[in-house]
Amino acid sequence: MSRLYVVGIGPGAYEEMTIRAVRTLEQCQVIVGYTVYVELVQKYFPGKEYLTTPMRQEIKRCRLALESAEAGKVTAMICSGDGGVYGMSGVLLELCADYPQVSLEMVPGVTAAVSGAALLGAPLMHDFAVISLSDLMTPWEVIEGRLQSAAKGDFVICLYNPSSKKRADYLRRACDILLQYRKDDNLCATVKNIGREGTCTELYTLKELRDVQVDMFTTVFVGNSSTKAVNGKLVTPRGYQDTALLQVQDGGEKCGKY
Numbered sequence: 149m150s151r152l153y154v155v156g157i158g159p160g161a162y163e164e165m166t167i168r169a170v171r172t173l174e175q176c177q178v179i180v181g182y183t184v185y186v187e188l189v190q191k192y193f194p195g196k197e198y199l200t201t202p203m204r205q206e207i208k209r210c211r212l213a214l215e216s217a218e219a220g221k222v223t224a225m226i227c228s229g230d231g232g233v234y235g236m237s238g239v240l241l242e243l244c245a246d247y248p249q250v251s252l253e254m255v256p257g258v259t260a261a262v263s264g265a266a267l268l269g270a271p272l273m274h275d276f277a278v279i280s281l282s283d284l285m286t287p288w289e290v291i292e293g294r295l296q297s298a299a300k301g302d303f304v305i306c307l308y309n310p311s312s313k314k315r316a317d318y319l320r321r322a323c324d325i326l327l328q329y330r331k332d333d334n335l336c337a338t339v340k341n342i343g344r345e346g347t348c349t350e351l352y353t354l355k356e357l358r359d360v361q362v363d364m365f366t367t368v369f370v371g372n373s374s375t376k377a378v379n380g381k382l383v384t385p386r387g388y389q390d391t392a393l394l395q396v397q398d399g400g401e402k403c404g405k406y
């Protein structure tokens with residue numbers, strides 16, 4: 149059997165790759181990926197054979213990787229963040245049936261929701277939903293339904309793929325749906341270029357977010373009804389302040405609720 153690794157490289161900075169991801173790429177002969185991601189890692193892994201395809205050529209990219217592994221070369225397909233979150237893991241597993249000699253190994257990475265949350269503070273301390281606004285492969289009505297459900301359920305919401313040239317008003321449309329269930333001053337944030345040049349975070353109210361222009365390198369956060377700003381950082385309280393746990397930690401009395 150030959151091995152194809154699907155490696156999540158995290159948001160972009162070398163330091164934000166896992167040690168396992170780095171070790172895997174070090175031992176690979178061939179690294180396959182979308183041009184932008186290959187450019188991010190190339191300088192750290194010299195002497196490798198790099199194969200790239202532009203956006204929208206995902207199947208071709210997957211087959212390139214599978215064929216390289218089938219030819220006996222230790223190969224990695226790199227994905228930004230985690231390969232299993234809007235990445236290539238799923239389609240590679242499906243296509244793998246055509247390459248019986250190739251087995252896949254997934255190497256997880258830090259997804260944008262998590263790396264973005266760390267920049268913002270602690271917005272994901274409670275239940276959250278991740279929704280992609282890209283309707284390339286998901287009908288917009290389905291996306292709308294999920295936005296409604298997450299809004300109703302008072303989830304913190306992370307929006308991936310919030311915009312592109314063809315979908316310039318999608319974030320506004322998403323905000324209009326959320327505003328049917330949430331207050332105008334529901335706290336939100338955008339995080340752009342995490343782990344890359346030009347990292348930038350901004351806080352908004354949901355009403356303000358409606359008029360914000362974002363690009364495809366941005367992840368959008370919509371807090372839940374208790375999310376607050378503390379010294380410029382977003383915090384979604386988990387409720388420690390309201391439970392006996394805090395008393396135990398503070399005073400060392402008897403074990404309370406926990």
Ligand code: SAH
Binds near residue numbers: 261307309
């Ligand atoms: N597999 C990736 C997600 C791919 S979908 C992951 O796990 O992170 C692409 C979307 O992810 C982008 O439109 C953006 O919303 C988000 N994203 C990925 N990398 C990002 C980064 N470095 N900074 C901000 N957002 C990012």
